[in-house]
Amino acid sequence: xxxxxxxxxxxxxxxxxxxxxxxxxxxxxxxxxxxxxxxxxxxxxxxxxxxxxxxxxxxxxxxxxxxxxxxxxxxxxxxxxxxxxxxxxxxxxxxxxxxxxxxxxxxxxxxxxxxxxxxxxxxxxxxxxxxxxxxxxxxxxxxxxxxxxxxxxxxxxxxxxxxxxxxxxxxxxxxxxxxxxxxxxxxxxxxxxxxxxxxxxxxxxxxxxxxxxxxxxxxxxxxxxxxxxxxxxxxxxxxxxxxxxxxxxxxxxxxxxxxxxxxxxxxxxxxxxxxxxxxxxxxxxxxxxxxxxxxxxxxxxxxxxxxxxxxxxxxxxxxxxxxxxxxxxxxxxxxxxxxxxxxxxxxxxxxxxxxxxxxxxxxxxxxxxxxxxxxxxxxxxxxxxxxxxxxxxxxxxxxxxxxxxxxxxxxxxxxxxxxxxxxxxxxxxxxxxxxxxxxxxxxxxxxxx
Numbered sequence: 001x002x003x004x005x006x007x008x009x010x011x012x013x014x015x016x017x018x019x020x021x022x023x024x025x026x027x028x029x030x031x032x033x034x035x036x037x038x039x040x041x042x043x044x045x046x047x048x049x050x051x052x053x054x055x056x057x058x059x060x061x062x063x064x065x066x067x068x069x070x071x072x073x074x075x076x077x078x079x080x081x082x083x084x085x086x087x088x089x090x091x092x093x094x095x096x097x098x099x100x101x102x103x104x105x106x107x108x109x110x111x112x113x114x115x116x117x118x119x120x121x122x123x124x125x126x127x128x129x130x131x132x133x134x135x136x137x138x139x140x141x142x143x144x145x146x147x148x149x150x151x152x153x154x155x156x157x158x159x160x161x162x163x164x165x166x167x168x169x170x171x172x173x174x175x176x177x178x179x180x181x182x183x184x185x186x187x188x189x190x191x192x193x194x195x196x197x198x199x200x201x202x203x204x205x206x207x208x209x210x211x212x213x214x215x216x217x218x219x220x221x222x223x224x225x226x227x228x229x230x231x232x233x234x235x236x237x238x239x240x241x242x243x244x245x246x247x248x249x250x251x252x253x254x255x256x257x258x259x260x261x262x263x264x265x266x267x268x269x270x271x272x273x274x275x276x277x278x279x280x281x282x283x284x285x286x287x288x289x290x291x292x293x294x295x296x297x298x299x300x301x302x303x304x305x306x307x308x309x310x311x312x313x314x315x316x317x318x319x320x321x322x323x324x325x326x327x328x329x330x331x332x333x334x335x336x337x338x339x340x341x342x343x344x345x346x347x348x349x350x351x352x353x354x355x356x357x358x359x360x361x362x363x364x365x366x367x368x369x370x371x372x373x374x375x376x377x378x379x380x381x382x383x384x385x386x387x388x389x390x391x392x393x394x395x396x397x398x399x400x401x402x403x404x405x406x407x408x409x410x411x412x413x414x415x416x417x418x419x420x421x422x423x424x425x426x427x428x429x430x431x432x433x434x435x436x437x438x439x440x441x442x443x444x445x446x447x448x449x
Contacts, residue, residue: 024057025221030070043083056270059241062220072209081206095143096217103210105137113153123200125191160207167198227303234275259311269340276394277359286317287351293321296339388416
């Protein structure tokens with residue numbers, strides 16, 4: 001019997017595979033579906049579950065954001081009818097958000113990000129729009145038509161027309177409507193003075209949506225400066241922006257206890273989550289400025305409960321002085337990496353540079369054409385989808401070292417989404433030779449996709 005993380009998938013935390021595309025913008029994808037770049041988790045419906053549009057590869061001042069691609073849907077087992085994103089508005093005058101080109105009748109809602117007295121982020125109503133003009137069903141928000149709009153962190157939500165956010169004045173209140181609008185209205189609707197004080201809590205009157213795109217102006221993809229904003233990066237070579245020259249003691253990562261580098265710290269670090277790999281991983285960071293020294297630290301655990309487990313080895317690289325770490329990740333552990341300029345005083349410069357992640361699988365390569373479908377058992381190891389194969393083999397190395405058997409197929413159906421565009425005609429979905437409850441469970445888990 002193979003005792004792996006696959007058999008304990010509900011108890012284990014596994015990093016998702018990295019998204020392809022422009023990870024610092026200008027196009028951002030919701031994730032984990034492959035509908036764009038950037039996002040590595042589903043966008044939620046409240047401030048605590050909103051997807052942050054940020055990247056460790058973005059410059060300190062941010063990288064241009066022009067579009068978010070995503071999807072809302074009604075499913076058999078769960079609904080995903082609202083998507084909320086944390087965005088950064090840099091120019092209120094030129095701010096624009098429009099859902100033109102989306103596949104359903106949308107409504108857009110803009111909220112201010114406010115930090116409450118308990119230190120928790122809250123969303124307060126700013127403006128909304130149902131229809132841009134009477135002859136269309138897409139929505140449009142224009143900064144010049146929103147009084148008092150300021151630069152900074154905001155939330156933007158997309159729902160089907162008719163959806164309404166509800167909020168409360170205090171935790172003891174019942175949720176109250178945050179915007180009053182008539183479905184089909186072309187006005188940019190502002191909250192009343194009272195509604196503007198409510199904190200987003202829930203949504204009402206929601207309907208099934210579909211694929212959407214939100215085009216932006218006056219916004220940026222911010223730099224991931226915290227664990228909570230980290231996106232997943234898998235194997236690849238990435239160019240990162242200038243991490244900035246500011247040095248705040250609140251964000252420093254001390255290197256004394258972790259690296260034995262007494263009196264030194266990482267200044268203004270950038271963060272990312274390490275993608276899955278079923279073998280050794282090497283991570284290297286190299287600044288482009290010859291006088292810069294960059295260091296990194298790998299942490300295990302979850303945000304708020306991180307343990308440093310590895311510190312980079314400094315050495316000359318193509319630019320200045322870089323850092324390299326090699327480790328063999330545990331597939332049941334989530335890893336976060338922080339990198340930035342190493343400093344002992346304010347004199348060490350920050351720099352743009354290159355981040356390289358190399359994965360050496362413990363077996364044949366995933367994603368090779370002709371190696372067999374990930375959703376059908378075969379006598380040879382690996383399967384023809386790089387993303388799905390890597391995810392399954394990170395849970396169960398047997399699938400990439402020996403053969404792609406029934407357990408690997410079950411892992412593919414449980415781990416990879418969406419399933420193949422043309423599902424197998426054989427109702428024995430898990431390939432165990434019996435049509436039983438296991439096949440029904442697989443069918444229900446993929447319902448709607």
